[in-house]
Amino acid sequence: MPAPEPQDTAEPATERAPKMRASNVSVFYGDKQALKDVSIDIHDDRVTAFIGPSGCGKSTFLRTLNRMNDTIPSARVTGHIELEGEDIHASAMDVVQLRARVGMVFQKPNPFPKSIYENVAYGPRIHGLGDGKSDMDVIVEKSLKRAGLWDEVKDRLQESGTALSGGQQQRLCIARAIAVDPEVILMDEPCSALDPIATAKIEELIHELRGRYAIAIVTHNMQQAARVSQRTAFFHLGELIEYGKTKDIFTNPREQRTTDYITGRYG
Numbered sequence: 001m002p003a004p005e006p007q008d009t010a011e012p013a014t015e016r017a018p019k020m021r022a023s024n025v026s027v028f029y030g031d032k033q034a035l036k037d038v039s040i041d042i043h044d045d046r047v048t049a050f051i052g053p054s055g056c057g058k059s060t061f062l063r064t065l066n067r068m069n070d071t072i073p074s075a076r077v078t079g080h081i082e083l084e085g086e087d088i089h090a091s092a093m094d095v096v097q098l099r100a101r102v103g104m105v106f107q108k109p110n111p112f113p114k115s116i117y118e119n120v121a122y123g124p125r126i127h128g129l130g131d132g133k134s135d136m137d138v139i140v141e142k143s144l145k146r147a148g149l150w151d152e153v154k155d156r157l158q159e160s161g162t163a164l165s166g167g168q169q170q171r172l173c174i175a176r177a178i179a180v181d182p183e184v185i186l187m188d189e190p191c192s193a194l195d196p197i198a199t200a201k202i203e204e205l206i207h208e209l210r211g212r213y214a215i216a217i218v219t220h221n222m223q224q225a226a227r228v229s230q231r232t233a234f235f236h237l238g239e240l241i242e243y244g245k246t247k248d249i250f251t252n253p254r255e256q257r258t259t260d261y262i263t264g265r266y267g
């Protein structure tokens with residue numbers, strides 16, 4: 001199988017400080033080490049893709065970035081992670097606030113069993129954003145527009161979010177993340193439950209959101225990584241094997257293990 005051709009190799013014009021910086025991050029589940037000494041910078045003007053075979057630690061690493069591993073009792077994280085220079089494990093860091101700043105979209109769309117409007121308004125309301133109904137209407141409309149869903153739902157905002165199609169539900173979840181004005185959006189295989197047309201819409205949306213938010217996406221689909229990202233990190237057995245420009249990873253990898261993976265020598 002030929003390696004996928006990177007399609008979006010646009011490079012940001014300036015070299016800014018990274019939005020997030022992970023240094024020497026390891027994760028253990030009980031006494032089993034799932035992630036070994038991973039260091040990656042995440043930039044806000046590009047999309048970063050995490051690829052690698054199933055079980056290599058992609059989701060585990062993604063979850064360290066907004067402390068979602070805190071919700072797994074057996075998980076223990078070591079190392080240092082900064083958001084805009086702030087240590088996300090510092091006692092001054094409010095984890096609810098952190099997860100608003102670093103939003104997450106999951107593999108399976110998981111809208112609340114509430115109206116489309118409420119799915120989007122919920123976060124801003126608990127974070128005290130928006131002052132009254134008309135402000136909230138503006139936030140909801142803006143978030144749904146940004147998530148590319150407004151035209152499809154504007155006449156049925158009071159219908160349940162769970163009644164939407166899978167692709168629409170996933171865009172609703174993206175709107176929900178956007179509504180609290182995040183700095184980073186983490187996406188864990190956001191298209192794996194979607195059909196090709198819904199997948200194409202999400203990929204298009206990622207293009208549109210790039211530059212406004214730092215985006216990190218886990219995907220087991222190398223073609224998708226090549227299409228949507230400017231940086232790619234390849235993980236294998238809990239190690240970060242290679243991290244670089246997407247174009248280089250797919251056309252000129254430095255490591256044999258990367259070559260083996262992108263040419264389909266192992267799953």
Ligand code: ADP
Nearest residue numbers: 029034053054055056057058059060061072074
């Ligand atoms: P990926 O997303 O690349 O498929 P994961 O991060 O889900 O990989 O898993 C990495 C390793 O950690 C695997 O060996 C997996 O079995 C283990 N793991 C993941 N989540 C848990 C958990 N909640 N408890 C115990 N082990 C886990």
Ligand code: MG
Nearest residue numbers: 058059060218
């Ligand atoms: Mg995973």
